Amino acid sequence: MKKEFKASINRALNDANLTGALGKFSEAYRVNRAKAYDGIDFEALRGRIAEAKSSAxxxxxxxxxxxxxxxxxxxxxxxxxxxxxxxxxxxxxxxxxxxxxxxxxxxxxxxxxxxxxxxxxxxxxxxxxxxxxxxxxxxxxxxxxxxxxxxxxxxxxxxxxxxxxxxxxxxxxxxxxxxxxxxxxxxxxxxxxxxxxxxxxxxxxxxxxxxxxxxxxxxxxxxxxxxxxxxxxxxxxxxxxxxxxxxxxxxxxxxxxxxxxxxxxxxxxxxxxxxxxxxxxxxxxxxxxxxxEMARDPKFKQALQCIRCGSCLNVCPIFRLVGGHVFGKIYTGGIGTILTAWFDELQKSEEIQGLCIQCGNCTEVCPGKLDIPEMILEIRRRLVLEKGQSLAQKAIFSVVNNRKLFHGMLRAASVAGKPFTSGKFIRHLPLFLSDLTDGRSLPAIAEKPFRDIFPEIQQPKGGEKAVFYAGCLIDFAYPETGIALVKLLNKAGIEALFPEEQTCCGAPALYNGAYEVAAHNAVDNIKALLEVEAKYVVSACPTCTVALAHDFAKTLQDQGRSEWLDKAKELAEKTVDLSTLVKRLVEEGRLSFEEGEDLGRITYHDSCHLKRTLKVSQEPRELLQKAGYELAEMYECDMCCGMGGSYSMKLPEISAPILKRKLHNIKETGAPLVAMDCPGCVMQIRGGFDQDGEAVRVRHTAELLAERLK
Known part of the structure; x- marks a missing residue:
């Protein structure tokens, strides 16, 4: 981003009148909108609107x-x-x-x-x-x-x-x-x-x-x-x-x-x-x-279903921090980014499209059923096609696309990062990297990644099988989450398989418009995950689950890799998130938790991809309560924590106040423990509490459930 645009972001963030006015309205809007739609079938209503507008x-x-x-x-x-x-x-x-x-x-x-x-x-x-x-x-x-x-x-x-x-x-x-x-x-x-x-x-x-x-x-x-x-x-x-x-x-x-x-x-x-x-x-x-012209474009035709209500702006965590004079041109916010790319020119949207954190809040409330995040990803793709990837992106994705090199560098980072590591955190980084630890600590790379631990785990043989897709964070930063997931599967009589050829899910490339790189990641993972016979492919990372279950097929289709579509669909049908699978196993009587002990209050943070794309929100809550925890709902439990994958690294000045608000809402519940299903959210929120100094524990749901197994 240009220095002038970065400066406009910082001016907005430091304007107390602006952030105060937008913040108060956003808070009131969510409550009042829910009241206004009370008794109305919103899904049916917006279905009628979308159908009529699409027909026109x-x-x-x-x-x-x-x-x-x-x-x-x-x-x-x-x-x-x-x-x-x-x-x-x-x-x-x-x-x-x-x-x-x-x-x-x-x-x-x-x-x-x-x-x-x-x-x-x-x-x-x-x-x-x-x-x-x-x-x-x-x-x-x-x-x-x-x-x-x-x-x-x-x-x-x-x-x-x-x-x-x-x-x-x-x-x-x-x-x-x-x-x-x-x-x-x-x-x-x-x-x-x-x-x-x-x-x-x-x-x-x-x-x-x-x-x-x-x-x-x-x-x-x-x-x-x-x-x-x-x-x-x-x-x-x-x-x-x-x-x-x-x-x-x-x-x-x-x-x-x-x-x-x-x-x-x-x-x-x-x-x-x-x-x-x-x-x-x-x-x-x-x-x-x-x-x-927009109506003839299959990726953007849906934008004409917009009724210009502005609800996408009203629920956007970015808009309420920086406002429309930063996040937009004539039209503002997410929908404004799309309209700018068409009514003005694609290049005019280059900077503002980067403000979208892909949380999906807007998709839930849009009465025209627009998938604004998906269209913004398409803008990013077209910008990359038109201008090419930056040198930094090319360098990063060339490494990610080479699994052995990528994993080797992560192992090396475990050693190289020790001078900056205290306990399990990296709290300070030098020079131009210092922004990355502004407002949160980063997790230290594990001395022993999950892929090295997995062969040592004793498992039941000969029964049902599930492939475990770990994703980069669980594999190299939080192996304890992977161990907990395997324990849950094993207790239900399921053998976990871990194909070592699995690699990055491609989400970083996809969300940066590098669809060719994402397609390469998709093919590598399809080969790895389907090379063994298994009933399930399970992940404890919602972003990875979305990649496997939704994004692979779309990305391969966009890139003309149709020869892999059937395999992508096969993988999608097998893919399931952790909480959905565990709830199913509990209902089947294959898993149960210790009873009688009161474990105290816990609050739960909804990860954006889990709730909005995978439509999973009640399952982890029910499981945690069955495991003996008293659930205390936090305010704005489903509002983004500011992680957004690489977003927190590209725009730490926006990510930090979003995180600060999330930490405040967690503390307000009085719960000493917060659970979540996303390792990215764990990284963001745990790192935030480490710098905040508050003694609130941050745990992945898998770990808490595994500890309570009968």
């Missing part, structure tokens, strides 16, 4: 033409173009033809996308944003930091300062007073405006209608008071049937602001009358700007 995206040209015919039959003028410059020229021409001197606007991200305000001002036309947040941003000379709440990053004190300069009067931060000032300033602008410009939340082809959703009523004034109304609508807002309006209106306020409904829903079907009885001059601009 598959037939954009036809749907746009039907909309044009129906809207024009009602008296509207519809103009469709793919060129943002033509959009601005069309609006300026309408303004020139009608002697427009002043414009009022309701909130429109499409107008931000093409920098419409600047074009109008350059033509000598005054422009007033009328959405309260947008007006604040306009007065401050900023751009929106959020698609729904553009001024969410500002405190009321900062808003009071901005308003004071506008009205040339010292104002305090009393919110009702500030709202009254805004109303007094904006009302004359509505009455004097020659043209109103709006966006649209939905455009219905069947009826030629546009639908606007607001809380302030400014859009209704913008579209009714001026004699000319121009609606700037991205073609992704098109739906085929009017019935689709209902599920979108059900989801949009709940997902955007955690409201049951918004204050105003305006459905405009044809021109409305002016005061003198004439019909309003209604212009609807259907703007493409590569949206049709």
């Amino acid at each position: 995206a598959c037939h954009l040209d036809e749907v746009a033409e039907v909309f044009k015919q129906n809207a024009e039959a009602l008296g509207a003028k519809v103009y469709r173009t793919s060129d943002p410059e033509q959009v601005k020229e069309y609006i300026l021409q309408v303004a020139r033809d009608n002697g427009v001197k002043s414009v009022v606007k309701s909130k429109s991200m499409a107008s931000e996308e093409i920098h419409l305000n600047k074009a109008l001002l350059n033509a000598g036309i005054s422009v007033a944003e009328t959405d309260l947040g947008e007006w604040i941003i306009q007065l401050a000379g900023q751009t929106p930091s959020h698609m729904v709440m553009p001024a969410i990053h500002l405190t009321k004190e900062e808003v009071a300062e901005i308003f004071s300069k506008e009205v040339e009067e010292r104002l305090d931060s009393d919110i009702p007073r500030l709202v009254k000032v805004a109303r007094n300033e904006l009302r004359p602008k509505f009455l004097a405006a020659d043209m109103g410009i709006s966006g649209a939340n939905i455009a219905v082809a069947e009826t030629g209608s546009i639908v606007l959703v607001t809380n302030e009523g400014n859009a209704r004034l913008t579209t009714t008071l001026p004699r000319i109304h121009v609606a700037l609508v991205g073609v992704e807002k098109l739906v085929e049937k009017f019935e689709t309006v209902v599920p979108i209106l059900d989801a949009l306020p709940r997902s955007a602001t955690a409201q049951l409904l918004t204050s105003y829903v305006s459905i405009i079907t044809g021109p409305s009358p002016n005061d003198d009885g004439s019909l309003k001059d209604l212009h609807i601009i259907l703007m493409d700007n590569r949206r049709t």
